[in-house]
Amino acid sequence: MIDLYTAATSNGQRASIMLEATGLPYRAHKVDLAAGEQRKAEFLRLNPAGQIPVIVDHGGPGGRPLVLAQSGAILIYLAERSGRFLPTDQRKRAQVLEAFMQVMTDIAPASADLFYMAKATEPPHPEVMAYCKNRFLSLLSLADRRLARHPWLAGEEISIADFALYPTVAARQAILDEAEGLSDLRRWARTMAARPDVSRGMAVPR
Numbered sequence: 001m002i003d004l005y006t007a008a009t010s011n012g013q014r015a016s017i018m019l020e021a022t023g024l025p026y027r028a029h030k031v032d033l034a035a036g037e038q039r040k041a042e043f044l045r046l047n048p049a050g051q052i053p054v055i056v057d058h059g060g061p062g063g064r065p066l067v068l069a070q071s072g073a074i075l076i077y078l079a080e081r082s083g084r085f086l087p088t089d090q091r092k093r094a095q096v097l098e099a100f101m102q103v104m105t106d107i108a109p110a111s112a113d114l115f116y117m118a119k120a121t122e123p124p125h126p127e128v129m130a131y132c133k134n135r136f137l138s139l140l141s142l143a144d145r146r147l148a149r150h151p152w153l154a155g156e157e158i159s160i161a162d163f164a165l166y167p168t169v170a171a172r173q174a175i176l177d178e179a180e181g182l183s184d185l186r187r188w189a190r191t192m193a194a195r196p197d198v199s200r201g202m203a204v205p206r
């Protein structure tokens with residue numbers, strides 16, 4: 001059994017849609033970020049960074065519990081734990097990891113910039129916000145180009161790269177609605193949204 005400590009944010013949803021997709025048994029526990037539960041001693045013992053998501057895999061490696069934070073690390077761990085969504089073939093695995101890292105180190109942080117820059121000044125600085133939005137969209141256009149070549153981000157099969165990107169795209173629907181182009185990304189987002197595992201995962205925590 002895996003315990004997932006999470007909240008309704010794209011980082012949290014990344015972990016929950018992956019858990020749903022793998023079918024690994026898990027229980028979700030809501031961490032109330034607005035109430036500051038992530039800064040309580042009980043939670044800081046799980047993740048000293050005071051951030052969701054965190055998983056506790058009670059049947060971790062060697063039969064011992066594993067506590068793991070960072071949504072990207074959680075996705076890789078769950079892929080290896082379940083044997084799904086991260087190929088073992090070295091070439092395919094490298095290609096999945098390339099797409100996955102583009103999401104985790106470029107696209108997701110650009111989305112986080114939109115969140116933090118909106119809070120940095122009151123009111124938000126229009127030129128800074130426009131810069132962040134354009135940067136986010138230009139990074140999304142790289143994902144769109146990948147999706148023009150094949151149905152999923154890293155090729156012919158769905159992978160951790162797709163599960164990593166979807167919650168970020170869903171959270172930025174308003175920006176996508178205003179943007180032009182990105183037709184392959186939009187097609188992919190509709191396909192992802194229609195998957196039962198993705199829709200169940202997006203609704204966690206209830």
Ligand SMILES: N[C@@H](CCC(=O)N[C@@H](CS)C(=O)NCC(=O)O)C(=O)O
Binds near residue numbers: 010011050051069070
């Ligand atoms: N790089 C981390 C980011 C995690 C993160 O930023 N979590 C946010 C919610 S989306 C959080 O817990 N924030 C609480 C806080 O900063 O007080 C990941 O991918 O898991």
